[in-house]
Amino acid sequence: MAVYQATTSAPVNIACIKYWGKRDTKLILPTNSSLSVTLDQDHLRSTTTSRADPSFSKDRLWLNGKEEEIKEGGRTATCIKEMKSLRKQVEDANPNEPKLSTYPVHICSRNNFPTAAGLASSAAGFAALVSSLAALYALPASPSQLSLISRQGSGSACRSLFGGFVAWEMGTAADGSDSYAVEVAPQSHWPEIHALICVVSDDKKGTSSTAGMQRTVETSPLLQHRIKHVVPERMKAIKEAILAKDFDTFAKITMQDSNQFHAVALDTDPPIFYMNDVSRAIIALIVEYNRLSVENGGKVKAAYTYDAGPNAVIYTPKENLKEIIPLILKYFPQAEKYNDHLGLFGTASVDG
Numbered sequence: 103m104a105v106y107q108a109t110t111s112a113p114v115n116i117a118c119i120k121y122w123g124k125r126d127t128k129l130i131l132p133t134n135s136s137l138s139v140t141l142d143q144d145h146l147r148s149t150t151t152s153r154a155d156p157s158f159s160k161d162r163l164w165l166n167g168k169e170e171e172i173k174e175g176g177r178t179a180t181c182i183k184e185m186k187s188l189r190k191q192v193e194d195a196n197p198n199e200p201k202l203s204t205y206p207v208h209i210c211s212r213n214n215f216p217t218a219a220g221l222a223s224s225a226a227g228f229a230a231l232v233s234s235l236a237a238l239y240a241l242p243a244s245p246s247q248l249s250l251i252s253r254q255g256s257g258s259a260c261r262s263l264f265g266g267f268v269a270w271e272m273g274t275a276a277d278g279s280d281s282y283a284v285e286v287a288p289q290s291h292w293p294e295i296h297a298l299i300c301v302v303s304d305d306k307k308g309t310s311s312t313a314g315m316q317r318t319v320e321t322s323p324l325l326q327h328r329i330k331h332v333v334p335e336r337m338k339a340i341k342e343a344i345l346a347k348d349f350d351t352f353a354k355i356t357m358q359d360s361n362q363f364h365a366v367a368l369d370t371d372p373p374i375f376y377m378n379d380v381s382r383a384i385i386a387l388i389v390e391y392n393r394l395s396v397e398n399g400g401k402v403k404a405a406y407t408y409d410a411g412p413n414a415v416i417y418t419p420k421e422n423l424k425e426i427i428p429l430i431l432k433y434f435p436q437a438e439k440y441n442d443h444l445g446l447f448g449t450a451s452v453d454g
């Protein structure tokens with residue numbers, strides 16, 4: 103008896119222009135376009151195995167060893183359904199293909215980094231889920247097609263199907279058919295850019311991204327200003343900066359957009375706080391580091407950004423890591439250093 107099983111992995115991506123807000127919660131259509139960098143580090147990935155078998159009684163999912171319910175009509179169910187229907191097209195065109203689209207699937211996924219802690223586990227998770235099913239079903243689907251499906255699992259997941267610098271164009275179609283990710287530039291275009299991950303806390307966040315952004319859409323006047331008057335210009339400017347390898351502009355826009363996203367979270371009723379004192383101390387450190395450089399006639403050397411959680415991601419040209427890592431270790435002596443990844447559990451203060 104043949105075994106139909108495939109394992110793939112997908113990395114996280116961390117946005118420079120943040121997605122925060124849906125205009126359609128079922129299809130996961132955003133209120134603004136966004137742009138991110140996909141991290142190629144081995145230690146921030148979801149690895150997912152999918153298996154199809156006629157003896158299974160239903161579709162099931164295990165996340166980090168624990169079974170998660172697949173809710174009918176929910177996001178995971180939608181991704182599985184869409185992937186089965188692509189498989190059905192292959193079977194209809196080739197009658198000799200086994201009818202895998204009719205078999206239930208068991209999906210088993212593991213994240214090698216904190217889940218639901220603001221390090222984009224939903225992005226890596228749904229990108230890995232969709233790509234493992236694409237491998238299981240031997241689909242000829244393009245990354246953009248898979249992006250469109252993973253978007254319906256978690257919006258940010260649509261960007262993890264591509265490496266390098268990736269835009270999620272919000273689109274205008276009511277059915278979401280033009281809302282998917284596209285590559286702005288491959289990683290090889292600007293390989294000097296590195297991401298330093300500072301794990302401030304691996305606790306599960308108090309407000310999920312899904313619930314948080316919904317509350318923002320319903321209550322924040324600042325969000326309306328952001329989506330109409332701020333993001334469109336920023337999207338254009340950051341793409342130009344990436345293509346020109348202009349780190350100064352890339353960094354300034356990235357930090358401004360992180361700040362505005364957290365301002366919009368604060369503008370939500372009741373307010374949402376994703377950063378903590380350590381997050382803010384790291385901002386102060388990077389601001390000071392850049393100020394000293396610019397004062398001495400140099401350029402902006404590093405950009406901080408925070409997703410919906412307290413953990414910092416610092417984008418910087420590789421040459422600066424040898425300054426930034428010791429700097430952070432000096433102010434956060436309790437930090438543990440892994441490769442290009444710092445664990446900063448606990449608190450510390452840094453004065454400007």
Ligand code: ADP
Pocket residue numbers: 148149165211212213216217218219220221222223224225226227228230231256309310311312409410411
């Ligand atoms: P994060 O900041 O980590 O993306 P979110 O609140 O956006 O946090 O999403 C977390 C949720 O994403 C988890 O509770 C789980 O439902 C889903 N998720 C995370 N990892 C995976 C995975 N590997 N496979 C499937 N779903 C996942």
Ligand code: DP6
Pocket residue numbers: 116117119120121122130136222224225255256257258259311312313408409410
């Ligand atoms: C702050 O993609 O996790 O990380 O679509 O509801 O699953 P859902 O939300 P999610 O939101 C990500 C928000 C963010 C910014 C970003 O990644 O662009």
Ligand code: CO
Pocket residue numbers: 222223224225256258311
């Ligand atoms: Co998420």
